Amino acid sequence: MKKQLCILGSTGSIGTQALDVVRQHSDLYEIYCLTANNSVEKLAQQAHEFNPAAVVIANEDHYKKLQNLLSDRPDIKVYAGREALEQIVEAEPIDMVLASMVGFSGLIPTINAIKARKKICLANKETLVVAGELICNLAQQYHAPILPVDSEHSAIFQSLVGEDENEIEKILLTCSGGPFRNFTQEQIEKVTAADALKHPTWDMGAKITIDSATLMNKGFEVTEAKWLFGVPADKIEVLIHPQSVVHSAVQFADGAVKAQLGVPDMRLPIQYAFSFPQRIHLDGDRLDLFKQRNLEFFEPDTQKFKCLALAFEAIKKGGNMSCIVNAANEIANAAFRRNECSFLDIADIIETTMAKTTFNNNPDLDVYLQTDAEARRIAQELIKK
Numbered sequence: 001m002k003k004q005l006c007i008l009g010s011t012g013s014i015g016t017q018a019l020d021v022v023r024q025h026s027d028l029y030e031i032y033c034l035t036a037n038n039s040v041e042k043l044a045q046q047a048h049e050f051n052p053a054a055v056v057i058a059n060e061d062h063y064k065k066l067q068n069l070l071s072d073r074p075d076i077k078v079y080a081g082r083e084a085l086e087q088i089v090e091a092e093p094i095d096m097v098l099a100s101m102v103g104f105s106g107l108i109p110t111i112n113a114i115k116a117r118k119k120i121c122l123a124n125k126e127t128l129v130v131a132g133e134l135i136c137n138l139a140q141q142y143h144a145p146i147l148p149v150d151s152e153h154s155a156i157f158q159s160l161v162g163e164d165e166n167e168i169e170k171i172l173l174t175c176s177g178g179p180f181r182n183f184t185q186e187q188i189e190k191v192t193a194a195d196a197l198k199h200p201t202w203d204m205g206a207k208i209t210i211d212s213a214t215l216m217n218k219g220f221e222v223t224e225a226k227w228l229f230g231v232p233a234d235k236i237e238v239l240i241h242p243q244s245v246v247h248s249a250v251q252f253a254d255g256a257v258k259a260q261l262g263v264p265d266m267r268l269p270i271q272y273a274f275s276f277p278q279r280i281h282l283d284g285d286r287l288d289l290f291k292q293r294n295l296e297f298f299e300p301d302t303q304k305f306k307c308l309a310l311a312f313e314a315i316k317k318g319g320n321m322s323c324i325v326n327a328a329n330e331i332a333n334a335a336f337r338r339n340e341c342s343f344l345d346i347a348d349i350i351e352t353t354m355a356k357t358t359f360n361n362n363p364d365l366d367v368y369l370q371t372d373a374e375a376r377r378i379a380q381e382l383i384k385k
Helices: 013-024 040-050 060-069 082-088 104-115 126-141 151-160 206-214 216-229 267-275 306-317 321-337 343-356 365-384
Strands: 003-008 029-036 054-057 077-080 096-099 119-122 146-148 168-175 236-240 246-252 257-261
Touching: 003 013, 003 104, 013 029, 013 040, 013 096, 013 267, 029 040, 029 082, 040 054, 040 060, 054 060, 054 082, 060 077, 077 082, 082 104, 096 104, 096 267, 104 119, 104 126, 104 321, 104 365, 119 126, 119 267, 126 216, 126 321, 126 365, 146 151, 146 216, 146 267, 151 168, 151 216, 151 246, 151 257, 151 267, 168 216, 206 216, 206 321, 206 343, 216 236, 216 306, 216 321, 306 321, 306 343, 321 343, 321 365, 343 365
Parallel strands: 003 029, 003 096, 029 054, 054 077, 096 119, 119 146, 168 236
Antiparallel strands: 168 246, 246 257
């Protein structure tokens, strides 16, 4: 029997690469549902190729257009709106949900998929950043496995396979350092969104690429690792690794370090989440260690890249603080891409929003939703000043 897939965010970077995995293994996987926010033409193209049972366009303004584009496929059910997006993951035939929507919007669909006992292939890191404790408790309660898709967390996960209860001494979380790794403070003050979108090694969506440039993406990944692997933040070390060959590693109590190496190709962690515990063939480039003359590792500069320090501060504070950081970051990141604030303003907006938003030490889902709305409003007001 083919595994039935629901891809949340099928038109984005992760979603399109996941569909490439499905193309290579059409004997193993079948698309049940594809969803997008605004990319209606691309969603329709994907639906024509993969013939899912359903498609969902989150922006209801595009509903009629999507219907028209799929008028030749009456067997494909067309839905629109946030509620449809949140409910489709509960469909009985679905085996796996790839949560690859960007940002806070992925939280409720992921929660509903967990409650429906689906296997979660998690590429939406904000879900664990915002509500890590809630998500982990629900996954345990509903016996829904969560498999990481982020390259770093997949590398950690792969390094832990077979280790059972062996003590983790340290998680070594790598990152390229982004395009401004060697910039001076004066140079960073003048960078533009176009500069920041030129990532040196990975091809990602615009929001995540900016987060990688500020190192906020790495801060979020520290938070995600804390919840996924049950390791406190003070045992998670961030390493700048410009070559992006070592995707992350685990150091154990005996001093041994296990790492996963490979070329920068997100299809590998996507496929591993789909096929675990099996490894199946994947077409693509292979790592040639003879060509790797240098593998470098540096400490991150948290004064120059303050977002990483703010993420650690939020983890230490606990409660809804990481939710506040995520909301402020989404607003500031988007503002920077619209040239409404500077690169360095991003961290300042987040820090001020952390100070001004109502803190709650024991949040539930309603608190997270209220916190997100309040923090966004505060961050937006800071940008307007």
